[in-house]
Amino acid sequence: MAATRACGAAANTSENIMSLKKALSVASPLTLRIVAECPVTKARACDLILPHSAVSTPVFMPVGTQGTLKGITVDQLDALGCQICLGNTYHLGMRPGPDLIEKANGLHGFMNWKRNLLTDSGGFQMVSLVELSEITEEGVKFKSPYDGKEILLTPEKSISIQNSLGSDIMMQLDDVVSSTVTGPRVEEAMHRSIRWLDRCISANKNPEKQNLFAIIQGGLNTELRKACLDEMTQRDVPGFAIGGLSGGEEKDDFWRMVTLSTDHLPREKPRYLMGVGYAVDLVVCVALGCDMFDCVFPTRTARFGSALVPWGSLQIKNKQYAKDFEPIDSDCQCPTCKRHSRAYLHALFKSDSAAMHHVTIHNIAYQLNLMCSVRQSIVEGCFPEFIRTFMKRMFPSRDQYPGWAVDALASVNITLE
Amino acid sequence: MAGCRMKLELSRVALGKGRLGVLKGLGKTGQLSLEVPGCLLHTHLGTVPHLTQDTLSTLSTLPSVTQITLSNIAEHQEVLEEFKDGFRKFAGLHDTVLYCALHDPATPCPTGHTTNKTVSVWGSGGRIELTVAKFMALQKAVKPDWYQSMADGETWQINTSHKRVRKSVDRSLAHLDECLLVHQKSQELEGVEVFGVVEGGDILEERVRSAKETAKRPVSGFCLDGLQTGSMDQALRTQLISAVTKELPEDKPRLLQGVGRPDEVLASVEAGVDLFEGFFPFQVTERGCALIFNFNISSNPELAVLEPGEDQETAGDSQHNGDLNPDDQTQMTSFEINLKDKRYQGDFRPLVEGCGCYCCRNHQRAYLHHLLVTNELLAGVLLMIHNTAHYHAFFSALRDALAEDTLDLLKRRVLGQTERKD
Numbered sequence: 153m154a155a156t157r158a159c160g161a162a163a164n165t166s167e168n169i170m171s172l173k174k175a176l177s178v179a180s181p182l183t184l185r186i187v188a189e190c191p192v193t194k195a196r197a198c199d200l201i202l203p204h205s206a207v208s209t210p211v212f213m214p215v216g217t218q219g220t221l222k223g224i225t226v227d228q229l230d231a232l233g234c235q236i237c238l239g240n241t242y243h244l245g246m247r248p249g250p251d252l253i254e255k256a257n258g259l260h261g262f263m264n265w266k267r268n269l270l271t272d273s274g275g276f277q278m279v280s281l282v283e284l285s286e287i288t289e290e291g292v293k294f295k296s297p298y299d300g301k302e303i304l305l306t307p308e309k310s311i312s313i314q315n316s317l318g319s320d321i322m323m324q325l326d327d328v329v330s331s332t333v334t335g336p337r338v339e340e341a342m343h344r345s346i347r348w349l350d351r352c353i354s355a356n357k358n359p360e361k362q363n364l365f366a367i368i369q370g371g372l373n374t375e376l377r378k379a380c381l382d383e384m385t386q387r388d389v390p391g392f393a394i395g396g397l398s399g400g401e402e403k404d405d406f407w408r409m410v411t412l413s414t415d416h417l418p419r420e421k422p423r424y425l426m427g428v429g430y431a432v433d434l435v436v437c438v439a440l441g442c443d444m445f446d447c448v449f450p451t452r453t454a455r456f457g458s459a460l461v462p463w464g465s466l467q468i469k470n471k472q473y474a475k476d477f478e479p480i481d482s483d484c485q486c487p488t489c490k491r492h493s494r495a496y497l498h499a500l501f502k503s504d505s506a507a508m509h510h511v512t513i514h515n516i517a518y519q520l521n522l523m524c525s526v527r528q529s530i531v532e533g534c535f536p537e538f539i540r541t542f543m544k545r546m547f548p549s550r551d552q553y554p555g556w557a558v559d560a561l562a563s564v565n566i567t568l569e
Numbered sequence: 570m571a572g573c574r575m576k577l578e579l580s581r582v583a584l585g586k587g588r589l590g591v592l593k594g595l596g597k598t599g600q601l602s603l604e605v606p607g608c609l610l611h612t613h614l615g616t617v618p619h620l621t622q623d624t625l626s627t628l629s630t631l632p633s634v635t636q637i638t639l640s641n642i643a644e645h646q647e648v649l650e651e652f653k654d655g656f657r658k659f660a661g662l663h664d665t666v667l668y669c670a671l672h673d674p675a676t677p678c679p680t681g682h683t684t685n686k687t688v689s690v691w692g693s694g695g696r697i698e699l700t701v702a703k704f705m706a707l708q709k710a711v712k713p714d715w716y717q718s719m720a721d722g723e724t725w726q727i728n729t730s731h732k733r734v735r736k737s738v739d740r741s742l743a744h745l746d747e748c749l750l751v752h753q754k755s756q757e758l759e760g761v762e763v764f765g766v767v768e769g770g771d772i773l774e775e776r777v778r779s780a781k782e783t784a785k786r787p788v789s790g791f792c793l794d795g796l797q798t799g800s801m802d803q804a805l806r807t808q809l810i811s812a813v814t815k816e817l818p819e820d821k822p823r824l825l826q827g828v829g830r831p832d833e834v835l836a837s838v839e840a841g842v843d844l845f846e847g848f849f850p851f852q853v854t855e856r857g858c859a860l861i862f863n864f865n866i867s868s869n870p871e872l873a874v875l876e877p878g879e880d881q882e883t884a885g886d887s888q889h890n891g892d893l894n895p896d897d898q899t900q901m902t903s904f905e906i907n908l909k910d911k912r913y914q915g916d917f918r919p920l921v922e923g924c925g926c927y928c929c930r931n932h933q934r935a936y937l938h939h940l941l942v943t944n945e946l947l948a949g950v951l952l953m954i955h956n957t958a959h960y961h962a963f964f965s966a967l968r969d970a971l972a973e974d975t976l977d978l979l980k981r982r983v984l985g986q987t988e989r990k991d
Binding site for chain 1: 613615616617618619620621622623624627641644645647648651659660661692693694726914916917927931932933935936938939940942943945946947949950951
């Protein structure tokens with residue numbers, strides 16, 4: 153993975169290593185060094201220095217929900233150039249539970265991942281997964297899908313679990329409301345998230361080793377978002393996430409909330425846009441000022457045989473690939489593309505689960521490479537050009553460019569001809 | 570004349586005690602070899618189940634012969650014919666010998682579809698009927714280094730009459746003759762070796778007849794079919810194999826199909842078998858188990874003190890002894906541990922202490938347990954790595970034991986564990 157490795161290497165020139173060492177010797181478990189800023193858009197390229205290693209941003213973080221990236225070993229993940237990935241507090245808190253993981257030397261020890269980990273608080277599962285019993289000021293009552301028992305997830309409990317997991321970045325427990333919900337519930341959730349942030353900060357037993365990020369809420373309402381931003385940025389947290397988006401809302405509303413958020417987030421702290429993973433969304437949101445992204449999409453879609461490519465995606469299981477003897481992407485340097493053809497993978501999907509792993513590896517490589525190229529172009533001062541080339545490759549013609557993307561890019565001075 | 574570069578060089582032959590040697594002259598260039606007794610690398614369409622090249626290459630010693638089966642491949646005939654360059658290239662396999670078998674040993678298929686002129690395989694889309702013509706067309710499209718001839722081995726899954734067994738022998742001989750005829754006329758198959766298949770069910774005279782007749786044909790070696798795990802007890806299997814191998818030339822290899830359990834392997838080696846299909850690690854993996862049986866008989870006094878059960882697991886006892894049915898291929902054996910069992914929840918040891926495989930070097934039983942309980946795909950990957958490593962190391966130990974004349978000691982070590990009933 154030459155390209156991605158080079159990205160990581162760029163963060164480690166001798167000059168950088170000196171300041172890295174300096175940074176690590178200071179008590180803060182997070183240091184953000186802005187390496188380059190795009191003069192046209194709001195994009196930045198940074199070195200995010202975390203306890204386990206430096207991370208080059210913009211960065212896409214693959215999701216390994218249950219302490220594993222589905223079907224991929226930690227060595228394979230490392231070889232792809234991944235510097236940080238996700239684990240999920242809700243799932244791991246259920247099985248195998250925080251006590252066992254603590255015994256195993258945290259999630260790093262349990263899954264044997266030597267680089268960085270970010271854990272979500274379990275809040276999103278409130279919207280996505282579980283039959284909700286009740287949300288109160290105290291916390292969220294879930295009904296466990298495994299034994300039907302009721303569990304109360306409070307800010308304190310979420311942080312306690314994340315402390316046991318030992319992740320480098322922890323997320324606050326937020327009162328998550330679906331982005332399609334309107335009305336007073338949105339405001340209630342926003343205010344509560346602020347109160348829960350404070351409780352999370354108090355509950356953090358390892359502030360010198362684990363970074364607690366706040367999550368900006370407020371739905372699709374400008375006033376509420378702004379209010380949340382104003383309040384949360386007063387807290388001394390090492391980073392901010394933009395939450396409550398990427399859940400089925402109109403893209404026109406989505407990008408406006410993203411750019412509003414980055415306008416009011418401090419420059420010198422990382423901005424993490426949660427749940428975003430489609431290539432177009434990533435490129436646009438980098439232009440809008442975001443540094444970190446996560447999404448299950450690339451890895452999940454791989455298991456269904458969907459391979460991501462610069463011009464969209466290939467449904468490998470479709471008949472049309474049965475006799476296609478080209479690799480998924482002839483320009484891709486990933487292990488899958490170097491050895492296997494679309495036709496072989498198409499056939500393998502009928503015989504063995506390894507077919508899924510091949511495509512998973514390719515998709516992770518695609519995402520990481522995309523981010524690497526984005527970063528490189530920001531560093532070299534040609535990000536606007538990169539965006540234009542990217543869009544041209546992705547869409548057959550100008551009139552197929554998504555309207556929201558055109559608008560969003562225009563808002564940061566990028567005109568697509 | 571079928572390819573005949575394959576040469577079996579035996580270094581030790583002792584009646585009733587197995588053969589030791591090297592199968593040489595393998596592959597396109599004839600440069601590859603395989604130690605015997607040995608097992609082949611079992612694959613689905615050329616892929617070791619669950620593994621990609623990265624994970625596969627963590628295994629340091631792999632057999633030089635990869636087994637593919639027509640049950641996976643038959644439905645892709647058109648694709649391979651359009652591809653033109655053979656299966657090896659299609660699958661991205663590089664320096665390996667390709668052996669093409671008929672049926673996947675890990676997946677028994679439905680019976681009742683074999684005729685005088687055809688056998689059937691089951692692909693992802695259902696049953697595919699093969700005549701010798703189609704069978705040979707497939708071989709030409711696949712371009713293996715070596716293949717077994719088409720055979721009727723449907724004598725072991727169900728109770729078969731004497732008449733049916735006789736038919737399987739007759740048909741298989743007829744298929745062999747037809748295959749060889751086509752083979753000799755095919756330029757695409759020049760240099761490719763053919764194994765004849767010995768049938769005969771559980772009937773001694775038929776076994777002998779099949780062996781004698783098959784040995785008359787110009788084949789490079791012999792598959793022994795119809796003796797699969799679950800078809801008969803090992804005593805009968807040993808008796809039949811011994812009778813068969815008496816009729817086969819000493820200098821040609823014998824491959825026993827469908828047998829993979831360590832105890833059956835040991836007994837079959839003693840009866841004169843050289844090669845096995847390496848599917849047992851896959852079966853163990855599929856049931857969420859890990860091979861842990863001990864085959865270490867080194868003369869290191871420290872290691873010799875390690876009695877089974879002391880530092881090591883008592884295999885199989887997480888399951889009621891009464892449930893152990895040796896004939897059920899899917900059921901856990903006494904050579905493995907069931908990692909789904911609650912007892913492994915907080916067990917931070919590797920699967921096998923001292924095992925150098927990627928799984929044992931990097932992960933613990935507790936993690937494997939978690940992966941299995943949460944239905945994670947990585948469980949299959951890690952277990953496949955370990956089980957393959959463990960199994961192939963067993964074969965290595967078996968060869969060492971034959972070389973040093975310590976087979977009895979190895980048997981006691983490996984089989985001794987099945988007797989514990991704590």
